[in-house]
Amino acid sequence: MTRPWRSLRVRLATLGLLAIYLPALLLFGVILATDTEVVVETGAPAASTRHLSGWPLATLIALGPVAAALAWWWAGRAVRPLHRVRAVAEDIEATDLSRRIGLDRGPVEVTALAASFDAMLDRLEAAAVTQRQLVEETSHELRLPLSVLMTNAEVLLAHPAPTVEVYRHGLERSRAAADRLQRTLDELLADARGRARTINRQPVELAAVVRALVADAAVLAAARDVTIAVAGPPTAECRVDEPTVRRAVSNLLDNAIRHAPDRSTVDVHIERSGGWVAVTVTDHGPGVPPDQRERIFERFWRGGHSGAGSGLGLPIARQVAQAHGGDVSVTSPGPDGDGAAFRLTLRP
Numbered sequence: 001m002t003r004p005w006r007s008l009r010v011r012l013a014t015l016g017l018l019a020i021y022l023p024a025l026l027l028f029g030v031i032l033a034t035d036t037e038v039v040v041e042t043g044a045p046a047a048s049t050r051h052l053s054g055w056p057l058a059t060l061i062a063l064g065p066v067a068a069a070l071a072w073w074w075a076g077r078a079v080r081p082l083h084r085v086r087a088v089a090e091d092i093e094a095t096d097l098s099r100r101i102g103l104d105r106g107p108v109e110v111t112a113l114a115a116s117f118d119a120m121l122d123r124l125e126a127a128a129v130t131q132r133q134l135v136e137e138t139s140h141e142l143r144l145p146l147s148v149l150m151t152n153a154e155v156l157l158a159h160p161a162p163t164v165e166v167y168r169h170g171l172e173r174s175r176a177a178a179d180r181l182q183r184t185l186d187e188l189l190a191d192a193r194g195r196a197r198t199i200n201r202q203p204v205e206l207a208a209v210v211r212a213l214v215a216d217a218a219v220l221a222a223a224r225d226v227t228i229a230v231a232g233p234p235t236a237e238c239r240v241d242e243p244t245v246r247r248a249v250s251n252l253l254d255n256a257i258r259h260a261p262d263r264s265t266v267d268v269h270i271e272r273s274g275g276w277v278a279v280t281v282t283d284h285g286p287g288v289p290p291d292q293r294e295r296i297f298e299r300f301w302r303g304g305h306s307g308a309g310s311g312l313g314l315p316i317a318r319q320v321a322q323a324h325g326g327d328v329s330v331t332s333p334g335p336d337g338d339g340a341a342f343r344l345t346l347r348p
Helices: 008-033 055-094 108-158 164-196 206-222 242-259 313-323
Strands: 037-040 047-050 202-205 227-231 237-240 265-272 277-283 327-331 340-346
Touching: 008 055, 055 108, 108 164, 202 206, 202 242, 206 227, 206 237, 206 242, 206 265, 206 277, 242 265, 242 277, 242 313, 242 340, 313 327, 313 340
Parallel strands: 227 265
Antiparallel strands: 037 047, 202 237, 265 277, 277 340, 327 340
């Protein structure tokens, strides 16, 4: 059971009552101390009496309930904004995160508290939306490769006369589905971490990072006889968040290798200016039509290449660039609009 004295309204009301009633008590004490002596002269011997009018005492007694009621009313008005904050908090707990306090009148400290509470609710709602979106996207993207694995297993088990070649083809299909499943999971995890993490800028030798990523990607490119050429300054030191930038450049390289024709070259160019640094990855594939150059940055949008990639690589690269004050743009530098050049810009 809550003690009454722990209530802020009770404490404020007590202070208000003292502030109103204490001066009246002091005034009554002064009246008592300064009461005049009245001398009555008659035929009898002189006698002196002290006379105190009854109105000060009556006023003092009547002022008590009035002062208590006024102090209680004033304390209620003082704590009303706090009750509003509590009511909204309880309503949010019972319903959703869309409610806001929106307190624009009241003590400065209370309005500041309400504003901070609203800002916290904005962050919580954004986090809840991100979490819900991630769950929906994960379930959507994992459904297809899991269905392929299950269907392929059922087909193999139901085959009337399986041979080694039948099993080989089935395992190849399962491996392709599992590979897609792994890539999708990696991209979803990278996307979730990218949304949640705070950009931690540290001095990074970006040219060395890009060349290390190119060396790793060259192994995958060699399988299709694709070469990767790097051009730019030997050093390009800047302050960026290395893990996220590494992921963004890696996604651009992976995208270029997947769309580059066999026996072609992927060009990587590093630029450094006073206020920004850029990495441009160019392939000589089919290019990106002008009407799709913004849509390719939408999550899970694959255009005419629905079987390739997870649909998250380019959106993640743009997300990383925008977190660094830059962007990712795409052009088709070929004479007939073929090829695609993705330019990642960062502001260190």
